[in-house]
Structure formats: structure tokens, C-alpha cells
Amino acid sequence: MSAAASPAISTRMEAADWALLLLLSLIWGGSFFLIGVIVGHLPVISIVAIRVAVAALVLWGVVIVTGRPIPRGADLWGAFLVMGVLNNAIPFGLIVWAQTSIPAGLASILNATTPLFTVLVSTLVLTDERANLTRLAGVATGLGGVAVMIGLDSMSGGHGMLPQVAMLGAAISYACAAAFGRQFRRRGIDPVVTAAGMVTGSSIVLLPLALAVDGLPSMDVPGRVWLAVLVLGAVCTGLAYVMFFRILGRAGATNISLVTFLVPVSAILLGWLFLGESLGAVQLLGMAVIGLGLAMIDGRLIRRSAPPA
Numbered sequence: 001m002s003a004a005a006s007p008a009i010s011t012r013m014e015a016a017d018w019a020l021l022l023l024l025s026l027i028w029g030g031s032f033f034l035i036g037v038i039v040g041h042l043p044v045i046s047i048v049a050i051r052v053a054v055a056a057l058v059l060w061g062v063v064i065v066t067g068r069p070i071p072r073g074a075d076l077w078g079a080f081l082v083m084g085v086l087n088n089a090i091p092f093g094l095i096v097w098a099q100t101s102i103p104a105g106l107a108s109i110l111n112a113t114t115p116l117f118t119v120l121v122s123t124l125v126l127t128d129e130r131a132n133l134t135r136l137a138g139v140a141t142g143l144g145g146v147a148v149m150i151g152l153d154s155m156s157g158g159h160g161m162l163p164q165v166a167m168l169g170a171a172i173s174y175a176c177a178a179a180f181g182r183q184f185r186r187r188g189i190d191p192v193v194t195a196a197g198m199v200t201g202s203s204i205v206l207l208p209l210a211l212a213v214d215g216l217p218s219m220d221v222p223g224r225v226w227l228a229v230l231v232l233g234a235v236c237t238g239l240a241y242v243m244f245f246r247i248l249g250r251a252g253a254t255n256i257s258l259v260t261f262l263v264p265v266s267a268i269l270l271g272w273l274f275l276g277e278s279l280g281a282v283q284l285l286g287m288a289v290i291g292l293g294l295a296m297i298d299g300r301l302i303r304r305s306a307p308p309a
Contacts, residue, residue, distance in 0.1 A: 013247075013250075013251045013255055014250075017247055017250055017251050017255070020243050020246060020247050021247060021255075021256075021258060021259055021262065022262065023243065024240055024243045024244060024247070024259050025259045025262030025263050025265065025266045026266045026269075026270075027235060027236050027239065027240045027243075028236060028240060028259065028263050028266070029108075029262075029263045029264070029265070029266025029267040029269075029270060030236060030266070030267075030270060031232055031236040032099075032104040032107065032108060032263070032267050033104070033267070033270065034228045034229075034231060034232045034236065035047070035095070035096055035099050035104075035232070036099065036104060037224065037225060037228045038225055038228050038229055038232070039096060039099055039100055041221050041222065041225045042217060042221060042225065042229070043210075043213070043214040044093060044096045044097045044100070045093065045206065045209055045210045045213050045214055046210045046214045046217055047096050047229070048088070048089065048092040048093050048096055048206055048210075049203065049206035049207050049209070049210035050210075050217075050229050050233065051092065051229065051232050051233040051236075051237055052084070052088050052089075052092070052199045052202045052203045052206060052233070052237065053199075053203045053206075053207060053233070054229070054230055054232075054233025054234055054237070054238070055195075055199040055233045055234065055237035055238035055241070056196060056199040056200045056203050056238075058233070058234045058238035058239075059192060059195050059196035059199060059238045059241075059242070060196050060200070062192055062196075062238075062242075063192055063193055063196050066192070068190050068192060068193055069190075069193070070193070071189065071193055071197060076187070076189070076197070077197065077201070079180075079183065079184070080194075080197035080198055080200065080201040081201035081204065081205070082180065082201070083177060083180060083181055083184075083194075083197075083198045083201060084197075084198045084199060084200070084201030084202030084203070084204075084205065085201070085202060085205060086173050086174075086176050086177035086180060087173070087174065087177035087181070087198060087202075088198065088199060088201075088202035088206075088237075089202045089205050089206055090169070090170065090173040091169075091170035091171075091173045091174050091177075092170075092202075094166040094167065094169050094170040094173070095107065095111070095166075095167065095170050097163070097166055098110075098163040098164070098166045098167045098170075099163075100163075101162075101163040102163045102164065102167075104267060106164070106167075107167055108146070108263055108264040108267060109146050109147060109264065110164055110167035110168055110171065111167055111170065111171055111260050111263065112142070112143060112146040112171075112260045112261055112263070112264065113143065113168060113171045113260075114171040114174045114175055114260040115139050115142065115143075115258060115260060115261065115297070116139045116140075116143065117171055117172050117174075117175035118174070118175040118178050118179070119135055119136060119139055120175070121175045121176055121178075121179045122175075122178075122179050122252075125179050126179055126182065126252075134296055134297075135296070135297050137296055138293045138294070138295070138296030138297035139293065139297065140293075141289060141292055141293035141296055142258075142261045142289075142290050142292075142293025142294060142296075142297070143261075143293070144289055144293070145261070145286045145287070145288070145289030145290035145291075145292070145293055146261060146264050146286065146290060147286075148285055148286035148289055171260070174260075178248065178256055181194070181245065181248055182248065182249075182252075184245065184249075185248070185249040191242055191245035191246045191249060192242050192245075194245045195238070195241035195242050195244070195245055198241065199237065199238070199241065244256060244259075255297070258294055258297060261290050261293065261294060262290070262294075265286075265287050265290060
């Protein structure tokens with residue numbers, strides 16, 4: 001897929017883009033907590049299917065209430081289906097399955113490899129997002145910050161190899177989705193409609209699969225679990241993907257992938273604010289290194305430090 005015909009994007013994010021990115025990281029950071037609440041009570045495929053179905057209902061409600069046009073055309077709905085598989089069905093399923101065996105901290109570290117894969121995928125398929133040494137160095141720096149913040153010792157805790165490989169598979173799928181999703185801006189599709197079409201595509205795939213494999217959910221599932229599922233679908237998926245596509249259209253695939261650096265930061269801050277968990281010097285150092293990596297990828301440090309011509 002080539003993006004030569006796409007409208008030009010700005011690889012330098014503005015203040016509004018950064019604000020949306022930070023909010024998105026806070027929402028997706030909270031999703032790790034919600035998955036932890038849910039995962040012991042519902043099967044993996046059912047969790048993902050209900051999540052995307054709830055998101056689809058919320059987003060189509062927004063589309064109808066705001067009077068946005070409902071898209072037509074088999075080719076566009078085919079693209080929604082592919083995007084739903086790449087950005088929902090595959091990574092959501094792999095992440096939920098992985099979190100049945102590994103802690104959220106380790107999962108978030110592995111998920112933070114998404115920008116590295118996104119740089120590689122974007123270099124191959126997007127003509128206006130070629131990688132350079134500064135961006136590659138920024139990715140490496142950001143990943144180092146995530147590792148410092150969570151703690152490298154979490155990677156040697158005796159966890160199985162397959163769940164960790166699954167998390168890397170989710171990161172690769174997200175990277176492919178970020179590049180594939182650029183086409184919706186070229187087609188002039190509204191971000192809310194894009195998000196609605198995407199989760200509808202993944203629902204079409206996952207709901208029949210969940211019924212065939214898992215059957216109907218048990219009536220013994222606690223109410224707090226269903227509440228967590230609803231929040232996961234409505235907020236952490238529906239609302240989050242509206243912001244995702246808005247940033248993707250404005251700042252590109254590589255910049256939107258930076259959110260994976262910030263999700264572990266959000267997870268630690270949420271634990272500190274609401275669960276009384278400590279926020280020590282290691283975490284603060286890790287967040288500082290992540291900030292350096294973000295600035296390197298965005299290019300601000302290089303531009304500001306460069307001597308005047």
C-alpha cells in the first residue's frame with residue numbers, strides 16, 4: 001500500500017495532538033486494570049467480542065446522533081473488516097490471552113515495542129514516513145525508559161515464552177494497522193465513522209466465533225466484571241479509537257504509536273493515585289527517559305539544538 005496520494009501530514013505533533021495522545025494513554029493504561037478484573041471470569045474470545053460489540057453500539061450511536069453519513073461500498077467495508085482484524089481481533093485476543101499468564105507490567109513493556117515495528121512497517125509501505133537515524137534512536141531510548149520504569153527484573157520472573165511472543169505479535173499487528181489505517185483519511189472518512197466501521201468489522205468476525213467456541217456467558221459472572229467490560233468497550237475502545245484515528249490522520253502512523261510508551265506511565269500513575277502504590281525514583285527516571293525518546297522521535301530536540309543557518 002502506498003500513501004503517495006494521501007494528504008500531507010505533519011510529523012511534528014502540535015499541543016492539541018500531544019494532549020489527545022496523553023489522554024489516550026491514560027484510557028488505555030486503565031484498560032490493563034480492567035482486563036485484570038475480567039480475565040478470570042470470562043473466556044478470552046468472549047471478552048474481546050463483547051468489548052468490540054459494545055464499542056460498535058456506542059460509536060454508531062454517536063454517528064446517528066451527530067448526523068454523520070453512513071458509509072457505502074463493498075470495498076470500504078472490506079477495508080473496515082481488515083482494519084478490525086488488524087487493530088482489534090488479533091491484538092486484543094493476544095493481549096487478553098497473554099494476561100492470563102503474565103502480569104500487566106510485563107505485558108505493557110512488550111506492547112511498547114509497537115513503535116519500533118511501526119517505524120519498520122511505515123518505512124516499507126508509507127512514502128511520507130520513512131525512518132531516519134534520529135527516529136530509530138528515539139524508539140530505542142523510549143523502550144529503554146519503559147524497561148527502566150517497570151523494572152528489568154520483571155522480565156526474568158519465570159514467565160512462559162509463548163505469552164511474551166503473543167504480546168510481540170499484538171505489537172506487530174498494531175503496527176500494520178497503523179499503516180493500513182492511513183487510507184481512511186485519504187478517502188475522506190470521518191474518524192468517528194472509521195472507528196465505528198472498524199469495530200463493526202471485528203464484531204462480525206468475533207461474535208460468531210465466541211458463540212461457537214465459548215457459548216453464552218455464565219450467569220454467575222459478578223456485576224463488577226460486567227461493569228468493567230462495559231467501560232472497556234465504551235471508553236477504552238469506542239472513545240479511545242475516535243482519538244486514535246484523529247491523531248493518526250493529523251500526525252501519522254509513527255506518532256500515534258508513541259502512545260504505547262505512555263501507557264505504562266499511565267498504569268503506574270493510576271496505581272499511585274487510586275491504589276496507594278509507590279512512585280519511586282526508578283519510575284520517575286523511566287518516565288524522564290521516555291519523554292526524551294518521544295522528543296527525539298518528534299524531532300523537537302534536534303531542531304532546537306541545531307545551529308542557525
